Amino acid sequence: QKEVEQNSGPLSVPEGAIASLNCTYSDRGSQSFFWYRQYSGKSPELIMFIYSNGDKEDGRFTAQLNKASQYVSLLIRDSQPSDSATYLCAVLQAAGNKLTFGGGTRVLVKP
Amino acid sequence: GAGVSQSPRYKVTKRGQDVALRCDPISGHVSLYWYRQALGQGPEFLTYFNYEAQQDKSGLPNDRFSAERPEGSISTLTIQRTEQRDSAMYRCASSSRPNANTGELFFGEGSRLTVL
Numbered sequence: 361q362k363e364v365e366q367n368s369g370p371l372s373v374p375e376g377a378i379a380s381l382n383c384t385y386s387d388r389g390s391q392s393f394f395w396y397r398q399y400s401g402k403s404p405e406l407i408m409f410i411y412s413n414g415d416k417e418d419g420r421f422t423a424q425l426n427k428a429s430q431y432v433s434l435l436i437r438d439s440q441p442s443d444s445a446t447y448l449c450a451v452l453q454a455a456g457n458k459l460t461f462g463g464g465t466r467v468l469v470k471p
Numbered sequence: 472g473a474g475v476s477q478s479p480r481y482k483v484t485k486r487g488q489d490v491a492l493r494c495d496p497i498s499g500h501v502s503l504y505w506y507r508q509a510l511g512q513g514p515e516f517l518t519y520f521n522y523e524a525q526q527d528k529s530g531l532p533n534d535r536f537s538a539e540r541p542e543g544s545i546s547t548l549t550i551q552r553t554e555q556r557d558s559a560m561y562r563c564a565s566s567s568r569p570n571a572n573t574g575e576l577f578f579g580e581g582s583r584l585t586v587l
Binding site for chain 1: 504511512514530562576578581
């Protein structure tokens, strides 16, 4: 079992719709969770972090965390073509403090 | 510097040669991470440092891979006796906090290694 798992996609959504991305993790002791965005040919950049169960909203982005289910999600509302990218879920492992990334979900927003 | 700087940006080498990849983190950043990223995959953890101390090297694939950060700033990832399977993008990232416990890593542009 991979430490952080994501559906690779591509997730195709029409412009203006909600994109929903999911991530599961194996280390039950993990406390900190992050979403990075990576445009094609570019480096990853942090867009959201969440530490507590529940929802956290930042502009058009909402991160959701359920530690009991070991599940993290990201919602992108009013999706724009500029949101087309790969979204990486990252988990700060409880043991060793290494930041482990999932394989990423590719999102395509069609005008 | 303004951002994380990696060199060389592109490296083509023959199988069996040694390569050294350099990372210059954001000035004052405490922790430094090395990742390897294959096309279409997420970054794969290799190793990380807090200051000059290597905290975790569990992701280094084998003993041909090593990393150092002797003065707590610039880091070098060395691959000895390169093999074709080592071909990948090698990414360095730094963070202002130890153990990257804010989770915000700033990534460099990467060094693309091709082993022929």
